[in-house]
Amino acid sequence: LPEDMKFELIEPLKELFKDEVRELGLELGLPEHVVYRQPFPGPGLGIRVLGEITQEKLEILREADYIMRRELTKAGLERAIWQSFTVLPDIRSVGQLHGRRTYCHTIVVRAVNSADGMTAQWVQIPFEVLEKISNAITKELPIVNRVVYDITSKPPATIEWE
Template identity: 50%
Template sequence: MLGPEEFIKDAIQKIKEQLGDKKAIIGLSGGVDSSVCSVLVQEAIGDNLIAIFVDHGLLREGEVEEVTNTFKDRLNFNYVDASEEFLNALEGVEDPEEKRKIIGKVFIDVFEREAEKTDAKYLVQGTIAPHWIESKGKIKSHHNLALPSGMVLELVEPIRDLYKDEVREIGLLLDLPEKVVHRQPFPGPGLAVRVIGSLTPEKLDICRKANKIVTDEIEKAGIDKDVWQYFAVLTDSKVTGVKGDQRDFGYLVVLRIVDSVDAMTAYVPELPWKVIQTMSQRITSEISEVTHVALSISDKPPSTIEFA
């Protein structure tokens, strides 16, 4: 197994040999996997790599601005707003696997259109080992592996044999910002797998607001680097509550906070109870559609980190 510095040199050389002077595109999400891939490939082929940041309408609050500001001056950066296309394709879809497959297909459609504009021949992906291991084991499909058989772009996966902790180490050596390197993992399908059941603008708005509250409180408590992933899930269950002196019937939100090293296994750590209470109080008071908040205490396995 190569050390991180040797891996970088070896990966850059292999990318040069595979791509030569041809152009490539990469779907840049702003997460550590795609960010490391983007920098590695740019080191090899320069501006022949076009980093495409696709807004699929399923991002977290403030994510478009954050990713754009981080990479617009460092990479050959291209922002594409395809949110309407994604949300139209997902309308009425409830099954999480079907959501993932639809999102993967629409991503490829977007990438192939962008590739035609730039005459790109390759698609770079930030696939890492847990993605293809889980897909091969039929635990869940990953959108960046669900490529249609007619795809005309040739696939490049420079970090496919690495685990998340190894990717972070390489990201630091590539001088990526600390905030990017230690950014908590966010699924490619975005909030589509954190909203259980069919997607609507209202549900996405609720989930987005709840996730922002969870992030705010974890960071405020100073434990954001002590846990692997933290987020809120909007379930499709409604439960009775009381707001003011009136009976209410609103959504159940579940808090999911886990620790891990490589995402293959994960556990729920001991958490400051005051932080959990504050999250619950803020979510139910600031989001009128929510009446109940629960905490998931299941490890992986038998659960997965994401709910869907």
């Protein structure tokens, strides 16, 4: 809170980890689709867009993320993965579309399992599902010509890229 506000900030659940918040949600009778929804980055979606954040880049990221989640759900994997998301790095790569050279965005797919968020292991999404994710992203988003898969655990990396 801003210092000049005359409020006292009370956060009784601040010390709970994500797994404990989910346990509490189930105990309180919240619907499973609410309890098990994917964590959203505290600083906002912009931390998944590396480099300059623009409306166009946010739209690309949202669409890619939607496509990835859709394919994971079709494969029955949405509840088997603790956190999954896409990242739009600040790089473009050479590709080819309809016989013509392209210079388009790259999307990173990231999926991890964790008990508490303090450590995390990358998830081995089956190759058939990764292929569907990659094909769907590059087909539905012609501005993307490359999809890469982040297989780094925490540590040495963090879950988010920034």
